[in-house]
Amino acid sequence: MTEYFDDLETREPEVREAALMAALPAQIARAKATEGYGEILADVDPAEVTGRAALAALPVTRKSELVELQQTAPPFGGLNATAPGEMARLFHSPGPIAEPEGRRKDFWRLARPLFAAGFRPGDIVHNCFSYHFTPAGFMFDSAAQALGCAVFPGGVGQTELQVAAIAHYRPLGYAGTPDFLKIILEKADELGADVSSLKRALVGGGALLPPLRQEYDARGIDVVQSYGTADLGNIAYESEAREGLILDEEIIVEIVRPGTGEPVAAGDVGEVVVTLLGEDYPLVRFGTGDLSAMMEGQSPCGRTAPRIKGWMGRADQRTKVRGMFVDPRQIDAVLKHHPELARARLVVGEDGGLDTATLQCETEGDAGGLADAVAATFRTECKVKAEVELVAPGDLPNDGKVIDDTRDYG
Numbered sequence: 001m002t003e004y005f006d007d008l009e010t011r012e013p014e015v016r017e018a019a020l021m022a023a024l025p026a027q028i029a030r031a032k033a034t035e036g037y038g039e040i041l042a043d044v045d046p047a048e049v050t051g052r053a054a055l056a057a058l059p060v061t062r063k064s065e066l067v068e069l070q071q072t073a074p075p076f077g078g079l080n081a082t083a084p085g086e087m088a089r090l091f092h093s094p095g096p097i098a099e100p101e102g103r104r105k106d107f108w109r110l111a112r113p114l115f116a117a118g119f120r121p122g123d124i125v126h127n128c129f130s131y132h133f134t135p136a137g138f139m140f141d142s143a144a145q146a147l148g149c150a151v152f153p154g155g156v157g158q159t160e161l162q163v164a165a166i167a168h169y170r171p172l173g174y175a176g177t178p179d180f181l182k183i184i185l186e187k188a189d190e191l192g193a194d195v196s197s198l199k200r201a202l203v204g205g206g207a208l209l210p211p212l213r214q215e216y217d218a219r220g221i222d223v224v225q226s227y228g229t230a231d232l233g234n235i236a237y238e239s240e241a242r243e244g245l246i247l248d249e250e251i252i253v254e255i256v257r258p259g260t261g262e263p264v265a266a267g268d269v270g271e272v273v274v275t276l277l278g279e280d281y282p283l284v285r286f287g288t289g290d291l292s293a294m295m296e297g298q299s300p301c302g303r304t305a306p307r308i309k310g311w312m313g314r315a316d317q318r319t320k321v322r323g324m325f326v327d328p329r330q331i332d333a334v335l336k337h338h339p340e341l342a343r344a345r346l347v348v349g350e351d352g353g354l355d356t357a358t359l360q361c362e363t364e365g366d367a368g369g370l371a372d373a374v375a376a377t378f379r380t381e382c383k384v385k386a387e388v389e390l391v392a393p394g395d396l397p398n399d400g401k402v403i404d405d406t407r408d409y410g
Contacts, residue, residue, distance in 0.1 A: 005115040031282040036078030060261040062287035082280040091135040102280030108233030110143030113226040117202040121148025128176030173200035177323040205323030212353025244307035258315035317403040328402035357386035
């Protein structure tokens, strides 16, 4: 019989919807009291925002706008209801985008996805999300501790040391990006190390592509995925049913036509827009830039919250490579650093479930190690590695694409 994190997961859908809508006016009022939303929602009466139609009439604040907002009103664009000094931690992700962590237990609400992934109090979690500058490591660390698990803070890289730690502590499960687990397992095979204690994993920060899931299944590791952002925390998560991603209990999700705030018809693909019901960072109609679609019916696992199909790409050209967002503006910054380049195009693909990235650059020729220099600049700007391929002027397609994501998301 399926176990549940709490009674919220099995509420009647109409009870859940009524509770979310009842919470809206106070949340809109909380947001409007901030400096940033005071301007964005200047003409809005919070008491009148009591349903989805009224919510859909409010403006969308997109993640892509945060850089400018935060430069104008540092550190959080005036969208925070709690002062920076009263937060628990402050982060700086590539973009650059600042993100806060409040002092509430399990601030990003990821204990629920961990529970659905099969983790229980007393389990050991090997956490391979980064603890440096970006919040992902603490997002999963705080969730595991709230659930009563012990955490090994592995972070990223240092594969041999990761293998040694797993062999030593014998953790039940892994948390991290989908592809890094494969790298660890292959290194363990190479070293002849016993990492057979790993039986579960909760992955995020990128899509769990079908070939990778099949490989983990073959190894006897039950891997499910979560979907969230550093700004919003958990948005949706997969259960043992593996049929779509179940929405979090403390957010309101809309799927809207990209570039607008208009909700699309049920089942249509659109941009994921989230209203967060938290107190510290009360984001209202926050446009993630991610594409997805609502699913019909309920999950076979018995959880009654609505489901989305999962991450289906970007409404813009921004995409994730090995857990890090790469934006067209970052590609432009690489170009400006190297005047020898005319145009550039980042081609993102996959090989055996692992992300690949190739920066194709138009230039007259490779003068003195240009490819290596461009690769170094790309890594500095984007915090992730890419191969650099130099091509002749005019070789790149003239289709407006700066980032071409060729991965098959199933």
